Amino acid sequence: MDGFWLAALKVLIAFALLFNIVLVLVWVERRLVARMQNRIGPNRAGPAGMLQTLADGLKLMFKESIDPRRAQLGIYLAAPVLALIPALLIFLIIPIGAPITIGDTTYDLQVTDLNIAVLYFLAMSSIAVYAIVLAGWSSGSKYPLLGSVRAAAQMISYEAALGLALVPVILYNRTTSLAEIVAAQGGTFFGIFPAWNIVLIPSFIVFLIAGFAETNRAPFDLVEAEQELVGGYHTEYSGFRFALFFLAEYINLFNISALTVVFFLGGWHGPVFGPTFLQYLLPIFWFLLKTAAVIFVFIWARASLPRMRYDQLMEFGWKRLIPLSLVWIMVVMVAVGLRRFGLPWS
């Protein structure tokens, strides 16, 4: 039963952690974007406005939830729940720090280490498409339907790019487990440069761009392009139902940033020194620092880039990212082959 309680404890911690991350993340984004746009941003609720998100969440709790007349109520209510679950589940596979040894037991700072974590991540992101498709369809309204058809096509296009961008990583690291991928990035090149997977530069770029599209962030936020689609798939959602979509969106932002760090930026690896407790805390610090840097890029892009047109978006995905990743996989496989097996005719 010990294993059960450990798993339950980890899940609870992960759940609480994610909610706090979202609270901070939304506030950070609003403040940052405000500064970039020469505004001040929320600064009233709590110190420097930090409690603004909490206040917004509580407000939404007390707002009326409208059941639109034409909605298919069962599916309509299930959609926001379905958006939240995959976001929560993806977080489970992310290693946030080096394993900690207390006494004789080693605790992984990762809720669960799946052998096929990469496949699991892709499967979960494809389930996230359902939430949007079903929300749009079941609302029984024009804008949500338009938004969700667009969103579905966008998300599946970039999910293909996302998956292809990960093939070189697996080739290079010989594993699909995230803990092992991070472990494989531990060494250095020539004793100075950290041996992160970022050497697979095209993969990194494709993954990051596809990540923007997969989380429906600007400049790929056509899903909820206000000027054309009002609110996109969640036009008809009000009150806490909308809050669930919002929550899922920010958890996904954190997840994709954390996964970028895990796959390409060395995970929790970084200079570690000092007493034992510092050796356990520093990896977590490095991981969070790198993740914060990636999140900053996401927010920066949102503040600076205009939204793409839909035809540009689809053509960029299928005519640039996917051919690029296919050719890059071939290059990597020949390079890795040469390194591991020598020349084919020798």
Next chain:
Amino acid sequence: MDLSAYLSIALMAMLGTGFAVVALWASKRLAPNNPTPEKLAPYESGIVPLQEPAERFPVKFYLVAMMFVIFDVEIVFLFAWAVAMDDFGWAGIAAVGLFMLLLLETLGYVWKRGALDWNVAQRARYRVVVAPEPPVEEVA
């Protein structure tokens, strides 16, 4: 086999669902609830909706989904090979290379046929028909 890795996934799914259901229920209880016909009508920027929302969309969306199925299958095969690449040596690289070349060819074919062109004005077929605009005849 050892399913303990899936225990936490099941727990998290239950916890998440539980949270969402309780929160939605609590919100429904705590929030005011006075629906009016206008409030319940589908949102159409203030215009009274006249027809069912279902419209017809370009068949391209379907094609994208189809291509996604193909690339998804490819990704799964590539993953299975990439993990065990060392066991196959150059023979594996050749097999996968052939497979990928065939898929690149598929992509090229689709591209050539204009299935990836989303910009209507730039479509080859559209240009052929529309581009040479007939000279406007002056009415005497």
Next chain:
Amino acid sequence: MTIGDWLTESANWAFLFLAIPTFVASVMVVSSRNVVRAVLYLVIALGGSAALFLMLGAEFVGWTVVLVYIGAVIILFLIGIMITRAPLTKSVDLSHPISAKAPAALLSVLLFGVVAWAVVESFGLETIPLPEEATRTGEIGLSIFTSWVIPFEVVSFVLLAALIGGIVLARKDEPAEVP
């Protein structure tokens, strides 16, 4: 072995817990009057079979079912339904007369019988021990690229054929836009 013995094992309860919803959902797929609901029942049925694969230690196959079937094929269905005029309520086309239902039911029972017979004939009451741990992804790759390399290459042709079919479908929308 009696039913009582069978029920004493906890793994069999887990099997029932997964298999019954899968079975019910697959019946609902064909009996539902609403296309979208039918597709959603199909998702449940496929999810159940993915979970059964996981239970058998076939981790890779289980998640592939989720990724390819739930994540891609069903999305294809849903998009197909949405881009045509998807009725939000029951559709009349899906209510078939009993004369159409009876042969379909007969055929599916026959098919089930054949498959069940084949399984019982080949394995009988033999118990196949579960693997100690999940099959490594590498082993799947190994069997694809050693025993099944020809079918693997053929798959790419099948995919190509599917796409050409798609193109033929997609060509139809273009002339309409030409003024």
